[in-house]
Amino acid sequence: MGKKLLLGDEAVAIGAIYAGLSGVYAYPGTPSTEITEFIQNNPLAKERGIHSRWCTNEKTAMEAALGMSYAGKRALVCMKHVGMNVCADAFVNSAITGVNGGLVVLAADDPSMHSSQNEQDSRFYADFAMIPVFEPSNQQEAYDMMADAFQLSESLKEPVMLRIVTRLAHSRAAVEVGEPKAENPLNVTRDSWVLLPGNARRKYVELIAKQPEMKKAADASLYNRCEKSATAPRIGVIACGIAYNYVKEVAGDDVNVLKISQYPLPEDQVMKLAQENDALLVAEDGQPVVEKAVKALVGAGYPVRGRLTGDLPRTGELTPDCVAIALGKPAGPSFEKAKNMAGRPPQLCQGCGHRDVYAALNEVLAGYPDYRIFGDIGCYTLGALPPFRALSSCVDMGASITMAKGAADAGFFPSVAVIGDSTFTHSGMTGLLDAVNDKSNITVVISDNLTTGMTGGQDSAGTNKYEAICVGLGVDPAHVRVVVPLPKNMPEITRVIKEEIEYEGVSVIIPRRECMQTLQRHLREARKNKK
Amino acid sequence: MKKDIILCGVGGQGILSIATIIGEAATKAGLNLKQAEVHGMSQRGGDVQSNLRLSTDTIWSDLIPLGKTDVVISMEPMEALRYLEYLAPDGTVVTSSKPFVNIPNYPDESQLKAELESLPSVVMLDIESVAMEVGNPRGANMVLLGMAAPYIGILSVEQLRDAIAVVFARKGDEVVNANLKAFDAGVSSTKSK
Numbered sequence: 173m174g175k176k177l178l179l180g181d182e183a184v185a186i187g188a189i190y191a192g193l194s195g196v197y198a199y200p201g202t203p204s205t206e207i208t209e210f211i212q213n214n215p216l217a218k219e220r221g222i223h224s225r226w227c228t229n230e231k232t233a234m235e236a237a238l239g240m241s242y243a244g245k246r247a248l249v250c251m252k253h254v255g256m257n258v259c260a261d262a263f264v265n266s267a268i269t270g271v272n273g274g275l276v277v278l279a280a281d282d283p284s285m286h287s288s289q290n291e292q293d294s295r296f297y298a299d300f301a302m303i304p305v306f307e308p309s310n311q312q313e314a315y316d317m318m319a320d321a322f323q324l325s326e327s328l329k330e331p332v333m334l335r336i337v338t339r340l341a342h343s344r345a346a347v348e349v350g351e352p353k354a355e356n357p358l359n360v361t362r363d364s365w366v367l368l369p370g371n372a373r374r375k376y377v378e379l380i381a382k383q384p385e386m387k388k389a390a391d392a393s394l395y396n397r398c399e400k401s402a403t404a405p406r407i408g409v410i411a412c413g414i415a416y417n418y419v420k421e422v423a424g425d426d427v428n429v430l431k432i433s434q435y436p437l438p439e440d441q442v443m444k445l446a447q448e449n450d451a452l453l454v455a456e457d458g459q460p461v462v463e464k465a466v467k468a469l470v471g472a473g474y475p476v477r478g479r480l481t482g483d484l485p486r487t488g489e490l491t492p493d494c495v496a497i498a499l500g501k502p503a504g505p506s507f508e509k510a511k512n513m514a515g516r517p518p519q520l521c522q523g524c525g526h527r528d529v530y531a532a533l534n535e536v537l538a539g540y541p542d543y544r545i546f547g548d549i550g551c552y553t554l555g556a557l558p559p560f561r562a563l564s565s566c567v568d569m570g571a572s573i574t575m576a577k578g579a580a581d582a583g584f585f586p587s588v589a590v591i592g593d594s595t596f597t598h599s600g601m602t603g604l605l606d607a608v609n610d611k612s613n614i615t616v617v618i619s620d621n622l623t624t625g626m627t628g629g630q631d632s633a634g635t636n637k638y639e640a641i642c643v644g645l646g647v648d649p650a651h652v653r654v655v656v657p658l659p660k661n662m663p664e665i666t667r668v669i670k671e672e673i674e675y676e677g678v679s680v681i682i683p684r685r686e687c688m689q690t691l692q693r694h695l696r697e698a699r700k701n702k703k
Numbered sequence: 704m705k706k707d708i709i710l711c712g713v714g715g716q717g718i719l720s721i722a723t724i725i726g727e728a729a730t731k732a733g734l735n736l737k738q739a740e741v742h743g744m745s746q747r748g749g750d751v752q753s754n755l756r757l758s759t760d761t762i763w764s765d766l767i768p769l770g771k772t773d774v775v776i777s778m779e780p781m782e783a784l785r786y787l788e789y790l791a792p793d794g795t796v797v798t799s800s801k802p803f804v805n806i807p808n809y810p811d812e813s814q815l816k817a818e819l820e821s822l823p824s825v826v827m828l829d830i831e832s833v834a835m836e837v838g839n840p841r842g843a844n845m846v847l848l849g850m851a852a853p854y855i856g857i858l859s860v861e862q863l864r865d866a867i868a869v870v871f872a873r874k875g876d877e878v879v880n881a882n883l884k885a886f887d888a889g890v891s892s893t894k895s896k
Contacts, residue, residue, distance in 0.1 A: 177730055179740075202742060286741070343739040343765040344726065414765070421764035492768040505792050506770025510784035512810035512818050516713065518749035519805065551747065558807075628742075 180340035185210035187318030192353040194245035195223030197233035200627035201252030202287035203341035204280035230255035234262040244359030267301040272361040274322035283489035293458035305435040307413035395433035408449035415455035418495040454478035525685035528657035530560040548572035550592035570599030593620040597634035608646040621687035651679035705758035712778030717844040728866035795824040797851040842885030849889020
């Protein structure tokens with residue numbers, strides 16, 4: 173097939189399709205979104221009818237992927253790192269049930285929090301669930317590993333994680349692409365996946381019994397290899413995933429390095445590196461997962477440097493510069509930081525409906541001695557920044573409603589939640605049901621722009637269903653109000669907000685107007701079709 | 704031979720199209736390439752940048768180390784300065800001279816220009832006006848690419864021209880020619896310096 177210039181995400185996607193994928197299940201989340209988008213637009217995937225429709229959240233995605241695996245086919249589930257929290261129940265238990273068709277869980281971590289609220293490391297989750305991880309160091313490996321991950325998953329009968337980070341997900345390089353494999357035939361398992369205690373205990377023992385096999389696979393993996401230099405200092409560098417690139421960038425061949433791209437940790441290779449050197453340096457993007465494991469492995473007397481010792485920064489993504497410092501390489505000359513410089517944070521688009529929502533909320537709430545707006549995750553989180561400064565919290569998907577409820581339960585008034593349409597169906601609906609059952613005195617604003625805006629305008633699971641969902645969950649239909657967020661409608665919007673805040677109980681206001689980004693895209697497409 | 708380039712600007716200014724064209728030219732020329740992009744939240748009117756590395760040898764890091772960037776290509780003058788620490792001592796800044804002010808604390812424009820002009824090698828031009836003059840108001844990014852072309856070096860001006868034709872081919876000859884015209888205007892503005 174030859175070479176293609178691909179983002180890491182795209183390499184993962186085409187790797188999965190060519191490995192005989194039958195379905196991708198995902199909720200959009202930076203930096204993982206482009207994987208599913210690539211599969212949705214790929215001609216072979218379309219021809220084969222590979223499932224690629226967006227899911228409501230990462231948990232429904234994980235469970236559907238497990239169901240496809242149950243039926244014998246290869247399934248991929250993709251998410252950003254915090255999505256692992258949402259699907260954790262299904263994820264951890266999929267290691268207990270085991271799999272039938274290959275199941276790969278793609279976690280895209282975001283060290284430095286370019287577009288996230290934390291920098292949790294998904295390798296901890298894999299360790300917790302006791303399954304293998306592949307961690308590509310470049311786009312080619314991302315492609316190659318997808319086939320290997322499916323194969324390992326089917327030979328172990330366990331899910332396998334593929335962990336990438338932002339700098340790989342969103343970086344392009346040439347990838348040599350092979351020939352596509354056929355999909356698995358339908359082959360529903362006869363094994364019982366009923367995790368009643370009796371079964372679960374047996375299956376947990378089976379999972380533990382597979383650990384030596386997983387370790388053997390990592391020790392023998394071609395992705396884990398040692399490079400030695402006779403002239404390098406006697407410091408063994410353990411370089412995980414893309415950290416290997418930074419080590420090679422600054423040290424070239426003049427380094428003793430163990431490249432790790434497959435887990436569980438290849439302990440024999442680590443011990444050998446320790447024996448051949450006087451100290452170890454662990455370079456890993458994300459949290460000190462391997463550093464902790466290596467410390468425990470080599471014992472207290474042996475020096476292990478890394479993020480925990482301050483040789484590398486404790487937070488943020490690695491850079492060639494911080495790896496150079498850790499390796500004792502002097503920095504070259506460079507300019508000072510510029511003097512005439514100001515931060516330029518992202519902001520809501522001009523004409524965006526969320527702007528009108530915040531303008532109206534701020535106007536109405538200014539009339540109360542104290543108030544709080546609990547925010548949620550999406551473009552509208554930018555309402556926390558000037559000029560609106562409207563939000564007091566943004567924690568996780570759906571937390572706006574439940575936190576507003578908790579504050580109202582404590583007696584606080586007015587307690588307002590702002591949540592986007594896609595975030596509401598992702599994780600807001602259950603919280604709203606709690607509020608209805610408790611008759612909590614909250615006002616929920618579902619700011620509906622008819623899309624998943626933040627990640628670039630993917631379909632939103634509940635479009636055209638929001639009033640029905642809220643009424644179905646038990647919100648009084650008289651207190652489910654729809655407005656059109658435009659400056660000219662400000663008198664009506666502020667009146668509705670005021671009325672619903674004053675209503676004692678759960679009320680929902682749905683300001684609805686299309687996202688400016690998708691609107692422009694739709695207009696462009698309409699013009700093109702006219703031509 | 705290698706060339707490390709930072710492309711930068713404000714979200715929505717079209718730096719990724721510039722990256723696509725250089726990427727196309729580099730691929731055709733058989734060069735190795737790595738290009739780290741910014742997706743997600745920052746694209747909404749915030750600062751955006753792309754690290755673009757071209758080389759005849761293996762490229763390891765997706766990120767360019769401090770002090771190693773050969774050319775900073777910027778759609779906006781303050782954004783050009785944001786990556787100053789990454790510029791090589793003998794590197795060049797190629798930038799639009801026209802500020803994009805969407806923040807309340809934008810620095811004083813004359814001081815900003817003075818700081819840019821104090822750099823050893825800088826090329827500044829009002830690319831939007833040039834794009835208007837050649838009848839392609841949306842082609843400011845192509846003017847900028849033209850200005851930068853002589854400094855990219857590892858790819859010839861002709862190779863970049865060919866890549867523009869390939870990248871815009873599906874939009875028709877009219878769009879291709881308008882973009883080539885904007886690109887050529889950029890090239891000649893640098894040459895006339």
